[in-house]
Amino acid sequence: MAPLRVGFVPEHFSTPIHFAHAHFGLDATLIPFPSGTGHMITALRASEIDVGIGLTEGWVAGLGKGEVTPEFGDGGYRLVGTYVETPLCWAISTGAGRDEITSVDSLKGGKIGISRIGSGSYVMGYVLADEQSWLAPTAGVGTEKESASPYSDFVVLNTFENLRNAVNSGKADFFMWEHFTSKKYYDSGEIRRVGEIYTPWSSWKIVAATGLVEDPRVEDLLAKLDQGIAYFNENQEEAVKYISTALDYSEEDAREWLKTVRFPEKTAGVDLKVIENTIEILVKAGVLFHGKGMQSGAMIAKTR
Template identity: 30%
Template sequence: MNKVNIGGVPEHFNLAWYLTLKNGEYKDENINLRWQDYPEGTGAMCKALRNEEIDIAVILTEGIIKDIIDGNPSKIVQTFVQTPLNWGIHVGKNSPYKTIEDLKGTKAAISRHGSGSHLMAYINAEKNSWDLKKDLNFEVINNLEGAVEALTTGTADYFMWEKFTTKPLVDNGTFRRIGNCPTPWPCFVIAARDGFIESNKEDLKTILKIINNTTIEFKDIPSIDRTIANRYEQQLEDVQEWLGITEWSQSLIDKKTVNTIQKELFALNIIPKIVPYERLTHKL
């Protein structure tokens, strides 16, 4: 049985992977798929791909594009979630800040440099016409628990994270959400190491076929809203809202979208150059 290591965030977006693993669908195809949670997010998964700790990652689109350009020997093989990610902009419950404009020049909590929370701070700053050199400061906090500590103690002033994941912390009063900043592109892609693509192409195709068969019918799974609410400790109405606005994909991200993302990252000085579509993607 071929062992394959895959990583992703422990969030509701990835429940389809859990369900297919629980059902033994990969083992039926002689694949021992081992899932690894990465609560630290995209930056940690980029490092894990580089170190060959994982073969595949379910990862933020802009984060893996940046890291491939920076030398990560991996490729995007498919879009996973087609719809944008809605990033909530959060402050601590006792924070004096009430509006996004109040945050200009303050310190953003980020999971790590090159992570989604880091890149989205730039996109939010640009959206609000801030000076990217003067008005952005960062505090590395590793994960959601680190963000809670940083915003509670005041070592950071605001934190950007997917709004439904952080909604329980807003509901219990730990955070206040003072705004949103959606990504202007599909939020999650599936990326694989170049070496793995070359040596395990058929396994990769099989894995994608299995997960795609589940995501294409994901919303039709009986009581899926209750399953998500219970597993991720979310309110049922929040899950239902999230399901209503989220669409999965079973195809490779297109050239136009990749170029749009690169132009945005280049304009923000996050990437040093724009590279050909084929440097970033691999069509199976």
């Protein structure tokens, strides 16, 4: 059988995937998606990839929005594994010269830059708005007659580079991206940090195209990822070297990130309670709506 086509985000979190491929014979075609989870959802539904390793909120929002149409069949994918146990720290960034933006409070009603509709950067915009009490009381309570958006515009920019350029040009006022990936550009002075927000859930999940959830190649992938994670945990210096050379992070930032991240011993399976909690928060934030879209149990092909 042909190797699985596996989509992943080419950031520091991908290090165990690299180790599984380099040291344990992971037989897969690894396809980078620097634009993130929303792009992988599109690729899964277009049968361009077979498996995606991406952000929990993106996967859940993609299935929970009710996008189950003849075009997408049954949503296109299911959750089969857990890749990262810890939350993700999203840094909130603006342009270096945007002196009018002084705090998170000043972002209300602004233009938020996102990679794609449905991506983590899009979803977390609503989570931030909920945390800051910018949402009207009716948001997410079961009706799509939603109140006015907390932002004046969602500016779709696809890539991290475009997001950085947009906050400097004024096309967008702010965006959210993973902390350590953003930090290099704070250090260089290209963009400025406004604040941060953590996901209220474990941050990364593994999905497979719906027709492949029982495929033995998926089981093999998960087993190889387990080996890559074990190697990562036991060879931190090799991890630092890889992250600080192949992935363009500083050695200092690589070491700091290692203190914050925890991968599972076994990637197979997803905790139903984690997905239920994610849906509950996304409903509260106005991303999902009660009674619409796929329910939590149906999203998961393999439970823990």
